[in-house]
Amino acid sequence: MNYSDFGKRFNRYSGISHLMDDLSAGLLDDDMVMLGGGNPAAIPQVLEKFQQTLDNLQQRGDLLKALINYDASQGNQAFLESLADYFNSQYGWGISRKNIALTHGSQSAFFTLFNSFAGASGHSRKHVLLPITPEYIGYSDLGIEDHLFVSQKPQIEKLPDQYFKYHINFDSLEITSDTGLICVSRPTNPSGNVLTDNECRHLDKLARRNNVPLLVDNAYGTPFPHIIFHEVNPFWNDNTIVCLSLSKLGLPGVRTGIVIAHEEIIHQLSNITAITSLAPGGVGPVLVNELLRKGELNALCDDVIRPFYQLRCNKVVEWLKQSVNDERMHIHLPEGAIFLWLWFEGLSITTSELYEELKKDGLLVVPGKYFFPGQDNPGKHAESCIRMNYVQSEEDLQKGISILSRTLRRFW
Numbered sequence: 001m002n003y004s005d006f007g008k009r010f011n012r013y014s015g016i017s018h019l020m021d022d023l024s025a026g027l028l029d030d031d032m033v034m035l036g037g038g039n040p041a042a043i044p045q046v047l048e049k050f051q052q053t054l055d056n057l058q059q060r061g062d063l064l065k066a067l068i069n070y071d072a073s074q075g076n077q078a079f080l081e082s083l084a085d086y087f088n089s090q091y092g093w094g095i096s097r098k099n100i101a102l103t104h105g106s107q108s109a110f111f112t113l114f115n116s117f118a119g120a121s122g123h124s125r126k127h128v129l130l131p132i133t134p135e136y137i138g139y140s141d142l143g144i145e146d147h148l149f150v151s152q153k154p155q156i157e158k159l160p161d162q163y164f165k166y167h168i169n170f171d172s173l174e175i176t177s178d179t180g181l182i183c184v185s186r187p188t189n190p191s192g193n194v195l196t197d198n199e200c201r202h203l204d205k206l207a208r209r210n211n212v213p214l215l216v217d218n219a220y221g222t223p224f225p226h227i228i229f230h231e232v233n234p235f236w237n238d239n240t241i242v243c244l245s246l247s248k249l250g251l252p253g254v255r256t257g258i259v260i261a262h263e264e265i266i267h268q269l270s271n272i273t274a275i276t277s278l279a280p281g282g283v284g285p286v287l288v289n290e291l292l293r294k295g296e297l298n299a300l301c302d303d304v305i306r307p308f309y310q311l312r313c314n315k316v317v318e319w320l321k322q323s324v325n326d327e328r329m330h331i332h333l334p335e336g337a338i339f340l341w342l343w344f345e346g347l348s349i350t351t352s353e354l355y356e357e358l359k360k361d362g363l364l365v366v367p368g369k370y371f372f373p374g375q376d377n378p379g380k381h382a383e384s385c386i387r388m389n390y391v392q393s394e395e396d397l398q399k400g401i402s403i404l405s406r407t408l409r410r411f412w
């Protein structure tokens with residue numbers, strides 16, 4: 001095919017293409033234990049709530065209405081109003097619907113935002129600064145130009161009980177005149193790290209001082225879906241871009257991302273949506289607006305979603321410790337999100353090689369090296385880590401963990 005440079009760029013085989021190919025191959029293979037992907041768990045009470053709500057919407061004709069109409073390019077106006085009220089009553093942010101835009105999942109918001117703030121800019125070339133890696137694999141290939149990211153490795157704090165925790169290394173963090181945007185996920189995919197309130201305050205201060213927007217990817221965060229295991233203080237100001245999503249609430253299929261930002265940024269996002277896809281999808285907003293209207297969203301998150309993941313996470317950590325039973329396995333403190341990030345110190349092979357061995361043995365995980373966007377050489381630590389989700393059935397998780405521990409024994 002005679003593709004343009006743009007076409008060629010998005011034809012490359014990237015980390016995320018690799019992951020998606022393995023996931024689809026794994027989905028077709030009944031014997032493969034799939035601990036690789038990021039699909040949220042199908043939690044029975046959550047599914048039931050969605051089903052009831054859809055039934056009500058259908059009876060009232062609202063579902064059909066959502067299906068047969070384009071929303072505004074900024075998104076469903078009633079949902080935007082409800083969201084503004086919700087965040088104002090929850091946190092007193094003082095926003096209006098002019099501060100919110102919907103997108104086709106938060107992934108497409110990152111594409112727009114990263115390329116709006118970074119890349120060629122007159123005579124300079126701006127970058128997206130990731131103050132800490134490992135970071136979300138989905139950021140890696142979003143740039144329409146090369147070298148979109150500048151990032152740094154984390155400080156590692158070893159903790160009791162085989163745990164460790166990453167921190168931002170503020171001593172080496174450099175914000176320059178070429179920094180166009182700062183981005184963090186909180187909770188972080190893949191590590192389950194939650195940046196502390198202090199780290200966030202520090203980043204916010206640096207971002208404002210340098211007049212660079214700070215994007216906080218809150219896909220797993222609070223107030224929804226609230227897959228975060230201790231209380232944190234979310235924040236917003238007109239230099240902060242908070243991105244939320246309906247996906248990890250259990251609705252990845254509706255492709256709805258939510259961006260809260262300065263009005264000018266919302267205008268930019270709406271304009272790009274209008275140009276590239278006319279309008280965001282309308283079904284997710286109608287469904288979740290109904291939960292907001294009835295005041296049911298917080299209870300669903302706090303009483304069902306968060307406890308489900310917390311309980312599951314605790315169980316899987318115990319199974320891992322018992323089955324692997326080796327002090328050289330370290331687990332990143334699971335503070336949120338739906339993954340465990342495991343560090344195998346002193347393994348005789350890289351985790352990219354381990355990944356291939358595990359795949360042969362019937363287990364899919366994700367090797368650590370993909371989670372270091374902006375690092376030409378992710379290094380030994382990255383190649384000693386893997387990410388596994390803990391959303392599959394307990395039976396599959398136990399099967400996967402025993403494959404993992406058997407395979408590890410061959411290489412330690």
Ligand SMILES: Cc1ncc(COP(=O)(O)O)c(C=O)c1O
Nearest residue numbers: 038105106107185189219245247
């Ligand atoms: C940290 C993080 N942000 C954003 C996304 C993308 O979510 P969405 O489905 O809204 O595009 C994911 C998906 O796995 C994620 O892990």
